[in-house]
Amino acid sequence: MSIANTLNLYWKYIGISIRAQMQYKVSFIMAAIGHFLITAVEFLAIWAMFDRFGSIDAWTLAEVALFYGMVHIAFSISEGAARGFDLFPSMVKSGDFDRFLLRPRSTAFQVASMEFQLLRIGRLLQAVIILGWAVTTLDISWTLPRVLLTIGAIGGGACIFSGFFVIQATLAFWTVESLEIMNTITYGGVEAASYPLAIYRDWFRRFFTFVVPLACVNYFPALAILGKPDPMGLPTVLGWLSPLLGVAFLWVTLQIWKVGVRHYTSTGS
Amino acid sequence: MKAYLAILSSRFRMLLQYRAAAVAGTITQIFWGWIRVMIFEAFYRSSDVVQPMSFEDVVTYVWLGQALLAMIPWNTDPEIRSMVRTRTVAYELLKPVDLYNLWYSRTIATRTAPTMLRSVPIFILGLAYFGMESPESTASAVAFGLAVIGAVMLSVALSTLLNISLMWTLSGQGITRITAAAVILFSGLTIPIPLFPDWAQTILRLLPFAGIADTPFRLYVGHIPPHEVIWVLAHQLIWTIILVVWGRLLLNRGLRVMVVQGG
Numbered sequence: 001m002s003i004a005n006t007l008n009l010y011w012k013y014i015g016i017s018i019r020a021q022m023q024y025k026v027s028f029i030m031a032a033i034g035h036f037l038i039t040a041v042e043f044l045a046i047w048a049m050f051d052r053f054g055s056i057d058a059w060t061l062a063e064v065a066l067f068y069g070m071v072h073i074a075f076s077i078s079e080g081a082a083r084g085f086d087l088f089p090s091m092v093k094s095g096d097f098d099r100f101l102l103r104p105r106s107t108a109f110q111v112a113s114m115e116f117q118l119l120r121i122g123r124l125l126q127a128v129i130i131l132g133w134a135v136t137t138l139d140i141s142w143t144l145p146r147v148l149l150t151i152g153a154i155g156g157g158a159c160i161f162s163g164f165f166v167i168q169a170t171l172a173f174w175t176v177e178s179l180e181i182m183n184t185i186t187y188g189g190v191e192a193a194s195y196p197l198a199i200y201r202d203w204f205r206r207f208f209t210f211v212v213p214l215a216c217v218n219y220f221p222a223l224a225i226l227g228k229p230d231p232m233g234l235p236t237v238l239g240w241l242s243p244l245l246g247v248a249f250l251w252v253t254l255q256i257w258k259v260g261v262r263h264y265t266s267t268g269s
Numbered sequence: 270m271k272a273y274l275a276i277l278s279s280r281f282r283m284l285l286q287y288r289a290a291a292v293a294g295t296i297t298q299i300f301w302g303w304i305r306v307m308i309f310e311a312f313y314r315s316s317d318v319v320q321p322m323s324f325e326d327v328v329t330y331v332w333l334g335q336a337l338l339a340m341i342p343w344n345t346d347p348e349i350r351s352m353v354r355t356r357t358v359a360y361e362l363l364k365p366v367d368l369y370n371l372w373y374s375r376t377i378a379t380r381t382a383p384t385m386l387r388s389v390p391i392f393i394l395g396l397a398y399f400g401m402e403s404p405e406s407t408a409s410a411v412a413f414g415l416a417v418i419g420a421v422m423l424s425v426a427l428s429t430l431l432n433i434s435l436m437w438t439l440s441g442q443g444i445t446r447i448t449a450a451a452v453i454l455f456s457g458l459t460i461p462i463p464l465f466p467d468w469a470q471t472i473l474r475l476l477p478f479a480g481i482a483d484t485p486f487r488l489y490v491g492h493i494p495p496h497e498v499i500w501v502l503a504h505q506l507i508w509t510i511i512l513v514v515w516g517r518l519l520l521n522r523g524l525r526v527m528v529v530q531g532g
Binding site: 027045055058184 | 293296297301308312313314315318438443449450451459460464465466
């Protein structure tokens, strides 16, 4: 059960899932275009606001585009890759999860590789375009550490969002009701992190820094990339640690998941 | 008429049972409302220019949007979707009622029952704690009430059209998402229409989407004076008629080309 073997298996699963989705090509293309548009209107709205107001607390549209692009790329990756956890509550309800317990691979791995939602490419594409625009418009000297930090922050963000999906799925071990409240934090977090955290009120900033460390993988790294100090006075070093925090968050959620699996009793149906 | 009212009311009562979903929806919408209000707050403190809409009005507008979110035509009816996919829609044709009216009536319930469950707590909490203001005047309140009825008729006509489009697309994911994107941006739900660039306003006011959220909300805050409600209603009515006629034509064509397998 080497890592190479596991990865190989993961790609096989993903390949099957993608081939299945490509059976309905027109439907897939329409869905992806729809997904592109529905996420693109979010940025259109931001643009319209800047057209009217000029700036938001001295932040420019290009700077906001950097925040927006980074968080949306991170989210679309986890949306595509950790979608299995999103479907998980229905597996508990139907009892299908029992089969996973019999197979010689970790349950988290099997759930994660259950489905790869290719249509999320719509969000990914628009986020990449916007990040590309931000990067070329902003006057940033692109040193190697900055490039790595951008990639790391996006990876860290994808880990945090995947962690949200894992928590949401874990809750299904205790309550068979689907928990929409987690969606609030996930989608609300994406919306909130599209703007620099400094614009929000104190309680909200603290929530997304200390309770849900979303700011650590988006706001602080972006500050470090822009070479700006935090208006709230937190050290910029935080930005450079962020990718690790994302991985740590995902690790913690996976430990909670394991507790959940031990607690699991089949519905028996 | 009696049959359609019966369908509407039975569907309505059934949908009122989803109280847990309504609680979750309410919490979600309050959280979103907060985020939106804070973003607008930041924009308003960044500019000294007098804006076409005051910050207080925008806050109320945002909370109205959250309270009435379930009224927006953003999805298709899951039951109609499965009926069309499995072709059990044939059973619908056996009923001695007009199919368009049948679907229109059930969609009225789909759009109003969840809205009623969610809007009451959001109105109460919004007015008490979140900076939402009561209507500008009694006349504004009455005008708002009338425009909301117009908005429901319009929203239901658009939703029914989306449901009918399922006969071609089956999954409906693409067309629904594209329509939803247009509705969310052009109805004023994301940002109030008066805050859009000036050149875009004329087009946005003519499109049907403004009648779903923007014009009723602006009547509420007094941004549109109450006596102009007649124009708001006319705009909603014209678009409702267009969408109903379009929906009927589409439905007739759909039924002609639809193949129902036996067995």
